[in-house]
Amino acid sequence: MPHLVGTTAVITGGSEGLGYAIADAFATEGADLVLIARDQDKLERARQTLSCHGxxxxxxxxxxxxxxxxxxAARRVLALTDRVDTLVNNAATAHFSPLAQTSAxxxxxxxxxxxxxPFLLAQALLPALTTGxxxxxxxxxxxxxxxxxxxPSxxxxxxxxxINAMTRALAGELGPSGVRVNGIxxxxxxxxxYEREHIVPMSDEQRTEHDRRTGDAYPLGRFGAPREVAAAAAFLASPQAAWTTGTIMNVDGGPAVR
Known part of the structure; x- marks a missing residue:
């Protein structure tokens, strides 16, 4: 039986990539969704495909x-639904540059x-999260x-x-109200x-070297698939994780052990 039937999940960056995979995992488990992202066309495509789960x-x-x-976003979420059972803070940005070349x-x-x-969304949606x-x-x-x-990072x-520190701190603060806080x-x-930006522009030789370096860096010998991270998110939101809070779950293929 699906574990998230009757719940509502708010997922940021939910129109594509990892966010879409998380949305798909939640919908498969029966959750209703509110997806937040920039591109209305991508959101509409995501809505159409995810609605097939019923x-x-x-x-x-x-x-x-x-x-x-x-x-x-928080105001508009609460105008759309009277309950929020899960908030997934997925939207993010990354820039890698040396210290001397990183602008303020x-x-x-x-x-x-x-x-x-993530802090402001958690704050604004806290009353709904506490109720549920x-x-x-x-x-x-x-x-x-x-x-x-x-x-350089x-x-x-x-x-x-x-965000890891905030996750642990909020787990301690919100635990007495019944709200669990975890990270992946x-x-x-x-x-x-990733395929478009990194793999497609590579030559055959570069792809071969890329795959070799991946195998060296990851004990499991490969990159992850979005669905593998999404499954962890659906688990943490489910009753199966009812006694799990304050954890940062490494879903990474094992480089942390090297």
Missing amino acids: TTVRTLSLDLADHGAAST DTFDTMLHLNVRV RGSIVNITSYWADSGGTDR AAYSATRGA APGAVRTLA
Whole structure:
């Protein structure tokens, strides 16, 4: 039997990639959805395909990177539904550059979307989450605990470390009200966007080297699939995880153990 029937999940960045996979996993488990993303056309395509699961799918076209958009999004969510059982903070941005070449504006952009927006959405939707004794799932990254000279990540890693710390702190604060807060730290996930931006432009030789380096970096020898991270998110939102809060689940193929 599906584990999320009768619940409503709000998912940011839910129109494509990892966010869409999470939405699909939730809908498969019977959850109604509110998807928040920038592109109305992508949202409409997602709504049409996800509705095939027999659940209600509503969409909000907003750019959460805009100041004030998080508050607007929360108001519009509560105008669409009288319950929020799960908030999935998935929308984020990443810029990798050396310290000397990272501008204050770039850092502020990541800090805003990766940390401030999840905080503000959780704050605004807290009364509904408390009523439903719901949960928050923050999508973070293994970059919170790693870095390297090949891809300098000080600013991005700082924002991911911040969301991990906030996840644990909120778990302690909100636990007495019945709201659980967890995070998922994916490794590299082979989304369509990753394929378009990184794999397609490569030559055959570059792809061969890319696959070799992937095998060396990951004990399981490959990148992850979006559905594998999505399954973890659906589990954390379900009654099966009723005694799980404050955890950052590594769904990363194992580089953390090396």
